[in-house]
Amino acid sequence: MNIPVLEIENLKTCFDTRDGMVTAVDGVSLKVNKGECLGIVGESGSGKSVTFGSVMGLVKKPGFIAEGSIRFNGRELVGLNGKEYRRLRGKEIAMTMQDALTALNPAYTVSNQIIEVLLAHDDALTGSRRSKKKQARGKAIEMMQLVGIPAAESRLDDYPHQFSGGMRQRIMIAIALSCKPTLLIADEPTTALDVTIQAQVLELIADIQDKLVMSVVLITHDLGVVAEYCDRVMVMYAGQIVESGPTRDVIDNPQHPYTQGLLNSIPRLSDLDRKITPIEGSVPELIGLAEECRFMGRCLKATDACKTLIEMRDNGVDHQVRCINAGMVL
Amino acid sequence: MTDIGSTPDMNKLNTVAGETLFKRNMKLFASSKLSLFFSAMAIGFILMALGAPLFAPHDPNEADLFLRLLPPAWMEGGDWSYVLGTDALGRDVLSRIIYGSRGSIFIGACVILVATTVGVLAGLAAGYLGGWVDVVISRLVDILLGFPYLIFAIALIAMSGPGLQNIIFALAYKEWVIPCRVVRGETLATRDVEYVEAARAMGASKRYIMLKEILPNILSPVMVVSTVRMAHVIILEASLSFLGLGVQPPTASWGSMVADGRSYMLDEWWLSTFPGLAILLLVLSINVVSQGLRDAFDPKFHD
Numbered sequence: 001m002n003i004p005v006l007e008i009e010n011l012k013t014c015f016d017t018r019d020g021m022v023t024a025v026d027g028v029s030l031k032v033n034k035g036e037c038l039g040i041v042g043e044s045g046s047g048k049s050v051t052f053g054s055v056m057g058l059v060k061k062p063g064f065i066a067e068g069s070i071r072f073n074g075r076e077l078v079g080l081n082g083k084e085y086r087r088l089r090g091k092e093i094a095m096t097m098q099d100a101l102t103a104l105n106p107a108y109t110v111s112n113q114i115i116e117v118l119l120a121h122d123d124a125l126t127g128s129r130r131s132k133k134k135q136a137r138g139k140a141i142e143m144m145q146l147v148g149i150p151a152a153e154s155r156l157d158d159y160p161h162q163f164s165g166g167m168r169q170r171i172m173i174a175i176a177l178s179c180k181p182t183l184l185i186a187d188e189p190t191t192a193l194d195v196t197i198q199a200q201v202l203e204l205i206a207d208i209q210d211k212l213v214m215s216v217v218l219i220t221h222d223l224g225v226v227a228e229y230c231d232r233v234m235v236m237y238a239g240q241i242v243e244s245g246p247t248r249d250v251i252d253n254p255q256h257p258y259t260q261g262l263l264n265s266i267p268r269l270s271d272l273d274r275k276i277t278p279i280e281g282s283v284p285e286l287i288g289l290a291e292e293c294r295f296m297g298r299c300l301k302a303t304d305a306c307k308t309l310i311e312m313r314d315n316g317v318d319h320q321v322r323c324i325n326a327g328m329v330l
Numbered sequence: 331m332t333d334i335g336s337t338p339d340m341n342k343l344n345t346v347a348g349e350t351l352f353k354r355n356m357k358l359f360a361s362s363k364l365s366l367f368f369s370a371m372a373i374g375f376i377l378m379a380l381g382a383p384l385f386a387p388h389d390p391n392e393a394d395l396f397l398r399l400l401p402p403a404w405m406e407g408g409d410w411s412y413v414l415g416t417d418a419l420g421r422d423v424l425s426r427i428i429y430g431s432r433g434s435i436f437i438g439a440c441v442i443l444v445a446t447t448v449g450v451l452a453g454l455a456a457g458y459l460g461g462w463v464d465v466v467i468s469r470l471v472d473i474l475l476g477f478p479y480l481i482f483a484i485a486l487i488a489m490s491g492p493g494l495q496n497i498i499f500a501l502a503y504k505e506w507v508i509p510c511r512v513v514r515g516e517t518l519a520t521r522d523v524e525y526v527e528a529a530r531a532m533g534a535s536k537r538y539i540m541l542k543e544i545l546p547n548i549l550s551p552v553m554v555v556s557t558v559r560m561a562h563v564i565i566l567e568a569s570l571s572f573l574g575l576g577v578q579p580p581t582a583s584w585g586s587m588v589a590d591g592r593s594y595m596l597d598e599w600w601l602s603t604f605p606g607l608a609i610l611l612l613v614l615s616i617n618v619v620s621q622g623l624r625d626a627f628d629p630k631f632h633d
Binding site for chain 2: 056085086087088089099102103107108120121172175176
């Protein structure tokens with residue numbers, strides 16, 4: 001079942017700032033298939049959110065898409081006008097925001113916020129505005145139950161501040177899923193949550209994904225989450241994809257020194273004596289980068305050969321790496 | 331509750347189920363005795379203006395030259411049917427004060443209504459849309475702020491002539507600038523908040539986001555500002571009437587009553603003093619109410 005839902009080709013998103021042109025996303029190409037869960041990993045500032053902000057058409061000035069194409073179900077999204085984009089957002093592509101605690105409008109009840117989305121997008125509602133509202137309310141209760149909110153019916157008319165963080169995250173997911181989108185972009189859905197709630201929320205997304213045959217893009221910086229829930233994973237660094245492949249492959253046999261570094265910096269309960277090795281330094285500034293490996297400055301294996309333009313190269317089935325040393329035993 | 335604390339103002343407040351922050355804040359406002367007392371006073375003034383014919387003992391414009399310049403009732407030569415005395419034409423001062431409240435309150439309310447509506451819409455557009463819309467509106471605001479308020483209003487009335495409508499527009503013409511600035515700032519602070527971003531991600535239009543997502547969240551400061559400004563506008567209206575550019579005679583107005591009484595100030599002090607006192611009390615009550623609202627609605631004042 002390899003029908004691509006989302007295809008991004010050579011996407012370049014830039015921000016025209018006072019200090020110069022910042023290329024936040026530089027030549028990203030990727031594919032999300034139907035019913036698949038793709039994990040996007042990378043540290044802060046690696047361009048994960050900007051990439052999918054570009055997909056949603058939510059990149060704000062001074063940012064703009066400089067090159068590339070984004071196709072959703074075969075339809076080109078770059079250059080789509082505001083009205084057409086609005087029809088797509090929420091209905092076919094939904095996105096949950098990073099911070100669940102502030103992503104719900106404090107001035108409205110939860111029911112109000114779910115119903116508003118249904119009224120805007122759901123064509124299945126019929127009749128007068130009042131009967132539409134009534135149907136939407138029924139659906140809202142269904143959605144709240146689906147995301148596992150106890151006593152959904154009585155809690156529907158509560159305000160966001162009356163819910164806990166995990167509950168609010170679930171409500172966000174309920175809103176995002178209310179119109180049964182083809183693609184869900186979950187931008188760090190679990191960062192603000194504690195571990196038990198985190199697992200519940202992710203199980204929930206996986207569950208609904210199965211039920212609705214929905215594609216999911218899970219943006220995170222937690223490789224553990226990726227290992228557990230994603231079919232494929234892409235590692236981003238400084239605006240580029242540096243490694244991509246099936247989750248098992250990438251985690252068991254990481255090729256890029258950055259991926260290796262990320263995996264080495266995870267503490268393991270099974271091996272408490274092992275020292276955690278952090279990756280020294282931080283992501284380079286994305287202004288006027290030379291044509292060379294962007295990870296070079298922090299890489300322990302860097303050689304002079306890294307000072308050239310490095311392309312993605314194949315390394316096994318469906319596994320690609322942006323490193324000239326990949327595959328070599330050093 | 332997993333309280334992560336990124337929205338302290340929301341989480342810190344112990345709210346009862348189903349109670350909005352607005353209701354909670356109104357309760358907080360009502361818990362202050364001072365606020366309640368002055369709210370009652372402001373409401374008293376409004377009732378007085380609405381039911382002027384019921385309260386006024388005489389026709390405010392009925393002149394009786396035989397009864398001119400009567401002192402207040404408790405002074406020698408006073409008459410209890412003219413409690414606050416009579417003016418140079420023998421008109422009842424109390425009745426004129428009661429009728430005069432109509433002009434002050436009506437003009438104040440209209441100016442604030444017009445200015446707030448225009449200001450809020452312009453501020454939302456400037457703050458949310460940004461770009462050239464923001465440049466045009468913000469520069470216009472800067473230019474209008476460069477003129478002294480009263481002189482600007484006098485110039486406008488001099489061009490258009492006095493009259494209720496003209497006074498309201500002369501004042502509203504500049505007054506919208508204040509709510510506009512407040513709303514623009516609040517919008518800038520709110521436009522990048524996650525829930526606005528989330529609304530965009532769910533396919534909301536710009537108009538929907540401005541009016542339905544942002545506006546309800548910035549209404550509190552607008553409410554506070556408009557009450558403070560209402561007091562200012564009432565003083566301005568009184569100043570215009572004092573200068574003879576406001577409500578035209580023979581209609582009673584506090585400002586013109588103070589002006590008329592000025593020439594009798596030394597002997598017949600009550601002519602200017604009582605309308606002046608009325609202006610003072612109305613403005614004071616509005617200011618105290620707005621102060622109370624600010625205390626209740628500004629999270630910085632919550633402990």
